[in-house]
Amino acid sequence: MGLLESISPRAIVASILLLTCLVHDVCARPSPEPRSAWVRKGPGRKKMADHIKRAVEGKRPRSTEPSCVETLATNIAAPKTNIWGELSHVEAAAVVQWLFAQPELNLTVTDKATAWDNTILLVESMRPNKTDALPYLDGNATAPTKYAHVVLDHRATESPYYADILVGPLPVDSTTTKWEPLTFPYTKKSGGKVRNLDADDVALYREWLLVIGASVADITRDLWNGTAMGLANDTLEIWGIDPLWQDNGRIIRWDTFWNLPTDNFGAETLLPLGLYFMSDVTGRDPSKWKLEGWLYNNIFYETTEEFRAAYWSPGFVKNGANVEGDWARTDQQGAVPPLDTAYPPTQITPAGTRFSVDMQQKYVEWMDFTFYIGFTRDTGMALFDIRYKGERLIYELGLQEALAHYAGNDPMQSGTAYLDTFYGFGPYAFELVPGYDCPAYATYLNTSFYVAETTHTHISSICLFEFAADFPMQRHSTSKYVSVTKNTHFTVRSVSTVGNYDYMFSYTFFMDGSIAVEVRASGYIQSAYFAHNEDYGFQIHDFLSGSMHDHVLNYKVDFDILGTANSVQLMTNVPVSKRYPWSKGRNRSTMALKRSFVESEADGRFNWDGNAVTQVLVVNEDEKNKYGEYRGYRVLPYTGTAHLTVKHSSNLANAAHWAEYDIQVTRQKDTEPRSAHPYNSQDVNDPPINFAKFFDGESLRKEDLVMWLNLGMHHVPHTGDLPNTVMTTAHSGIQFMPSNYFSMDQSRQTVNMVRIDYGNGTTSNVATFGQKQGNCSLDFEPVEPDLYGYTGDVVIRKFPFDPNDPYYETDSIA
Amino acid sequence: MGLLESISPRAIVASILLLTCLVHDVCARPSPEPRSAWVRKGPGRKKMADHIKRAVEGKRPRSTEPSCVETLATNIAAPKTNIWGELSHVEAAAVVQWLFAQPELNLTVTDKATAWDNTILLVESMRPNKTDALPYLDGNATAPTKYAHVVLDHRATESPYYADILVGPLPVDSTTTKWEPLTFPYTKKSGGKVRNLDADDVALYREWLLVIGASVADITRDLWNGTAMGLANDTLEIWGIDPLWQDNGRIIRWDTFWNLPTDNFGAETLLPLGLYFMSDVTGRDPSKWKLEGWLYNNIFYETTEEFRAAYWSPGFVKNGANVEGDWARTDQQGAVPPLDTAYPPTQITPAGTRFSVDMQQKYVEWMDFTFYIGFTRDTGMALFDIRYKGERLIYELGLQEALAHYAGNDPMQSGTAYLDTFYGFGPYAFELVPGYDCPAYATYLNTSFYVAETTHTHISSICLFEFAADFPMQRHSTSKYVSVTKNTHFTVRSVSTVGNYDYMFSYTFFMDGSIAVEVRASGYIQSAYFAHNEDYGFQIHDFLSGSMHDHVLNYKVDFDILGTANSVQLMTNVPVSKRYPWSKGRNRSTMALKRSFVESEADGRFNWDGNAVTQVLVVNEDEKNKYGEYRGYRVLPYTGTAHLTVKHSSNLANAAHWAEYDIQVTRQKDTEPRSAHPYNSQDVNDPPINFAKFFDGESLRKEDLVMWLNLGMHHVPHTGDLPNTVMTTAHSGIQFMPSNYFSMDQSRQTVNMVRIDYGNGTTSNVATFGQKQGNCSLDFEPVEPDLYGYTGDVVIRKFPFDPNDPYYETDSIA
Secondary structure, eight states: OOGGGGSOTTTTHHHHHHHTOOOOOSOOOOOOOOOOTTOSSOHHHHHHHHHHHHHHHSSOOOTTOOBOOOOOOEEOOOSSOOTTOOOOHHHHHHHHHHHHTOGGGOBOOGGGOOTTSBEEEEEEEOOOOHHHHHHHHHSSOOOOOOOEEEEEEEOSSSSOEEEEEEEESSSOOTTTOEEEEOOTTOSSOSTTEEEOTTTTHHHIIIIIIHHHHHHTHHHHHHHHSOOOSSOTTOOEEEEEOBSOEEETTEEEEEEEEEEOOSSSSOOGGGOEEEEEEEEEOOSSOGGGOEEEEEEETTEEESSHHHHHHHHTSTTOOOOOOOOOOGGGOOSOOSOOOTTTTSOOOEEEOTTOOOEEEETTTTEEEETTEEEEEEEETTTEEEEEEEEETTEEEEEEEEEEEEEEEEOOSSHHHHTBEEEGGGTOSSTTOOOOOBTTTBOTTOEEEEEEEEETTEEEEEEEEEEEEEEEOSSOSEEEEOSSEEEEEOOEEEEEEEEEEETTEEEEEEEEEOTTSOEEEEEEEEEOOOOEEOTTOGGGSOEEETTEEOOOEEEEEEEEEEEOSSSSOBEEEEEEEEEEEEEOTTTTTOEEEEEEEEEEEOOBGGGOEEOOOGGGOEEEEEEEEEEEOTTSOEEEEEEEEEEOOOOOSOSSOTTTTTTTGGGGOSEEEEEOOTTOOOSOOTTGGGSSSSOSOOGGGGOSOOBOTTBOEEEEEEEEEEEOOOGGGSSSBOTTTSEEEEEEEEESSSSSOGGGGOSOEEEEEEETTEEEEEEOTTOOSSOOBEEEOOOOOOGGGOOOOEEEEETTEEEEEEEEOOOOOO | OOTGGGSOTTTOHHHHHHHTOOOOOSOOOOOOOOOOTTOSSOHHHHHHHHHHHHHHHSSOOOTTOOBOOOOOOEEOOOSSOOTTOOOOHHHHHHHHHHHHTOGGGOBOOGGGOOTTSBEEEEEEEOOOOHHHHHHHHHSSOOOOOOOEEEEEEEOSSSSOEEEEEEEESSSOOTTTOEEEEOOTTOSSOSTTEEEOTTTTHHHIIIIIIHHHHHHTHHHHHHHHSOOOSSOTTOOEEEEEOBSOEEETTEEEEEEEEEEOOSSSSOOGGGOEEEEEEEEEOOSSOGGGOEEEEEEETTEEESSHHHHHHHHTSTTOOOOOOOOOOGGGOOSOOSOOOTTTTSOOOEEEOTTOOOEEEETTTTEEEETTEEEEEEEETTTEEEEEEEEETTEEEEEEEEEEEEEEEEOOSSHHHHTBEEEGGGTOSSTTOOOOOBTTTBOTTOEEEEEEEEETTEEEEEEEEEEEEEEEOSSOSEEEEOSSEEEEEOOEEEEEEEEEEETTEEEEEEEEEOTTSOEEEEEEEEEOOOOEEOTTOGGGSOEEETTEEOOOEEEEEEEEEEEOSSSSOBEEEEEEEEEEEEEOTTTTTOEEEEEEEEEEEOOBGGGOEEOOOGGGOEEEEEEEEEEEOTTSOEEEEEEEEEEOOOOOSOSSOTTTTTTTGGGGOSEEEEEOOTTOOOSOOTTGGGSSSSOSOOGGGGOSOOBOTTBOEEEEEEEEEEEOOOGGGSSSBOTTTSEEEEEEEEESSSSSOGGGGOSOEEEEEEETTEEEEEEOTTOOSSOOBEEEOOOOOOGGGOOOOEEEEETTEEEEEEEEOOOOOO
8 A cells, every 4th residue: 555545535535536547648629529338328228128129029929918118218309408517528628728728827737737736626517697597498588608617726826725717608719718716606705716725635645644654653553553654555544634623823633543444345434543643734834734742542642752652651551443344344244034035126117218308408307397407516416497387496406515524522523524515426426326226227317527637427327217106196095986096206316425425315206296305325434433432422343433423415495486586484383272252252272373484584594393383385475376375385304304413613613504504595696506615614714605694684575585405314323334324214305395386286187096986895997097008018027237337437538638538437535 | 865874974983884784683603714705815916926827827938037936925824823913703703692692781783773772882802911922922821811802882871881891711601701891901990981972873963963954954055055954965964073072061062064075086074164053962862952052254153043143134244165076086187297198117026025924813024024913993003023033122013093183263173183093993994905005016914893793804904015115225336346235125004094084004124124104194184164264274275274283193112122121212412512632722612412311201201302313212221232332223203293283182181192292101011001092082081091191200211111102294284185185295204223233234134235346447246145146037017906806895794693695895984
């Protein structure tokens, strides 16, 4: 294990990407879009099509029934261009080429750059302002002018910074294309610049952490029979807190030692070793950095000498090491349960895919729902212009940020509060495993993200599928008939593995017009060394604590209920004691509804009520139904939500005020498109986006509103989280359901219902409402999709642009 | 529509059952158990087997793959007799015969009985005391002595009452079998007797309600062009509150007029008409009952004369009538959504049924779970002796009672607080519709209940099925591999339609050892007339309010975690500000865990914490794992729960104190087997079971504990509840998950996982862990099960006993 491989699993993504980059020399002319073999619809879809083909062509039909004809998702043309879509390869390459031609930017190709060179970190499509988008979506205006959102990493300076800039208009034209600082979406007015605390990540390891590791090699060998000093045979790693301490002008880090797994399993976060050291790494000159102390077994030592002296003294208490074993491996182990080797139940689509997709535009139609899919480096997948029966319900629905805030008696866990968009949900939205992550028959879409003068394409990283729930939508029985309606729903899903944790993001649409937003978590927990952590978690292995942490995931939901002039109404069930004209002069103990509106941003931050007595409704006050009720959608918890337990977090300061409440409502503004910035962790006291500043008392009645909703869970890992957290209980979800929006339940429109009339032992009628007459037969093989087609990310070089020479490479933070 | 058909849909079930009974004369000797054609496993199962048979026999195998062999549920013999099972036909018939032979009971055959005769209301198996059951289950003791639980309806008296009695031991023997009052399970010490407020149900209609209806026929004809006076062409019905007002020794009822549907749809509860009248019906002599007033449009009239005078005066405000239409019909209507007529996705079991059932004993084995199913008139299905890997987790898991507490400005809705075990969940657990209520491939069980000297058998009223979730159990990705595990779970389900509402009860078991308890609701809402009900619901149709109501459903969970000596531990995430040895003398704002135990019943009633910060753990303090943590199970909300909004309900008095908190913990006692009695509504001030009396301060540390958990929802129906409530959002659930119970996640034992190793565009390995090698092919037809087999309940006469002449008859409260 050499120096370069021992870099922190999470802390310095850019470095890792750099290390895996190949070297290219010169700039090539943009070429046409590639038509390589990997541009396909995903293995599951393909495999299912193979089955069908065999069924149709390979044998004669059985009995008198025709074979089912399985159809792929119908190809359709989106009614509008997806203005939230990704840049094409050509567009991205042209922007990169143009950037390198701007001398004032002083850019160096990433794989040639040193810590004192400027590089391009990101080139992606800039999402249009809503005010520019609506005239295009709803009227005859032309599409908003296209710009690239570029992030530059300015390191050729004593005060390195990240710079958000806009480049455009696109397509690139040497006369019209300009760049300008991107400032309007940020509350901090610093010209789109954020300081970079990671500029010296290579020096940090080479000249600091591994040097310190070497300085205590006697101790690490004695304690754990290993070293972390940059040697090929190192068995330890060093990494630490995130965000760094940022107080009084100093930048302080705590780091700790971890055992490396002895095989390929990504179990390192289960192997903490319990020795911590503190460094003042202020400034860019490693020679001025200071080691500020050691912590072992809850005893603080001011210097290495002091620590060493104590360590080698009689009576020094040494604790054991966490070592990998089957307990940390996800492979099958233990007695196979009865009948488990028989093929389990599986879902199929006998009549094929019942939805339509514009693959190019990432536009989807299922039943009466339509929407566009966007994808960015920071937050991965998001949905736009979600319409039901032609009316927009939601302009934008997407993840903003995910916080994992730990706590512990030790500085490593106490100091950890990951803001995961720093790493990005886009780069880690890996290929989905058909038949496991999504049904084998799902339709899969590719996504792409920019890194180091390449575009990586995640093959089949978004799946779209219909699914039959295991319970109906509706039913009713009497002595004369029973009526039941199937509950078929439609899901869009992606999974992002940000280091140790896998987040599964699902948006699900239902036949009654409701929508569910869900996240489930799996993967490895980040655990703590057990010593003195009793008040911060369960002990879950020999020397291991299941470090307590809060997951809080912020979603933006830009409702447009029958237009943009919306209000948030609260309706609460309250106990009342009341006299009525008929109650014989006596009070009755009963209940009633209390209604109010969220009047302004001053009361725009609140939590779900205890006992779920308060309904949160997004309504259009000017759109009453014929009975005088406001048409709207209700927002309700579906399964477990959470906001942050910690008050005034020392780790976060102003970086994640969005995590403080369950529900937060603001006036929609082009200048407040996101609740968080990926570099908020770099300046937690004065972050680029301070969400609390969105709340300046503006009226929220009949306004274009954004609801910022938190999903999450308070996670205190127990032994059942080993080796991986399981999704049965690690879940969170919110639903949106029509509330007096229509005149009646919309699922009455489906034919997939039955009414059976019966009596006295005779069934007089089975009404099936025009369900397809005449059965068909389907050959189905309970075979796994060909998982040998799972090959990882495809990379296209942007500088030089070489679309016809893709290569395969997958990066992860682990 | 004659007099007898116009009886209240919900209030007087016994009468309805009586009306539909056939007449028999004499007592026949018990005969052997029937072997009729209807004793089968359910239509879905059968149909799927037909498919397979055709696939295997009817054609040659395709390609080189063998055909899948679908297996039915493996028949096994339960390790012990199901001591919570139903009485056999022979047993029940013998008890009935014996009862009629006891002169002191003075019983009359139900269909011959008048309001002044005594009848048998119920004959079913008496559940054993837990103290008697455990030595049998866990040791070598013989099975507890079998008794019948009988309910008699003593009406041959001025003070009619229901009497719970025990008859046994069984089998009946003229020398040893005795009867005694059943008293020990009830907090009220009244010899097992509860007053009967419904004894004069026939007179109530014939001599009171319909007479009053006739007395205002001029008005009902004018208002609604109809009458409720016992005529064949009546188009109105009269029925009212439940429970009745029970104050100051008087029995007061409010009744209201409802339009009858003009077709077979059960939409009557959507058709209230807004005219109410109050009656004092104290005592058994209708001539002494008093009409106490009328209410229309929120104006109270003391007498019919006063009301009539006002009604026919100028300026009297008349409101419109709620009239049936498509808005109240569940059949398909409206534009069929795109592609909806293609057959939707469906789940199949390519390798057949992967669980085992003892049909006779209702004993089930799925993977490492085993349990028995019990079934009673009052509460329907319950599970017993739920074990995982051989260790009992839960002795008893089942519904206790379901409250639907309405509120309104009118006396009908204000006075309604249904306690549904009065009607019973058993009698209305109708046949499930395969392919709709449960997958077509499910295994179905029959259940039976006693009524009026017959046993009704609900064919296929419990379903058992495996299902593949649409998300995995576990996953993790790195740059080198991805690991994913399927999430196959197992569900036991029944549906009870208690009048207008359909409750779907599901218990689901997961491969990680977790269990989910869920209820979903559909069917017709009970709505209110719109006038003056603005503060109690939305207006949802022309003259209709979606009357607000709380559903609260109480479940008994008798945990036995590694024995019966259990404790309830609470563990809360709390914000803390704390100084650490390493924090440089500064306080850090972070969080920590606070732990405590529920010490005694004095603090045994509590709610789910806001922000879900408190974990509720059932642990065994004497069973720590090797790391010193208590082994236990966590109880957590899964999706929406509720306790009652109303404080000190005027309707309920002491009848439903179980509804007041989310979680309630008591010491397990043979004398407190249930939280509610089906006749609590008959004496709400002094009910047979007053749950609050369970809480007498006993210690709850290291004791045999029962957790009484409430599921439910605060339902404020909106237009989307028309015609029926939909199950997408009308749901509630709780999960039980292992918490440090095992050393690691138990789902690692399944082979239904994959690990894919990849890199540089090559997949080097797809590990499938012994999943069945060699694919097989399955002929599948996307055809509905033969729903013409849905025929309703089968009835066997008990007195005279005639098991070989079953007939078909299905009753419902509608």
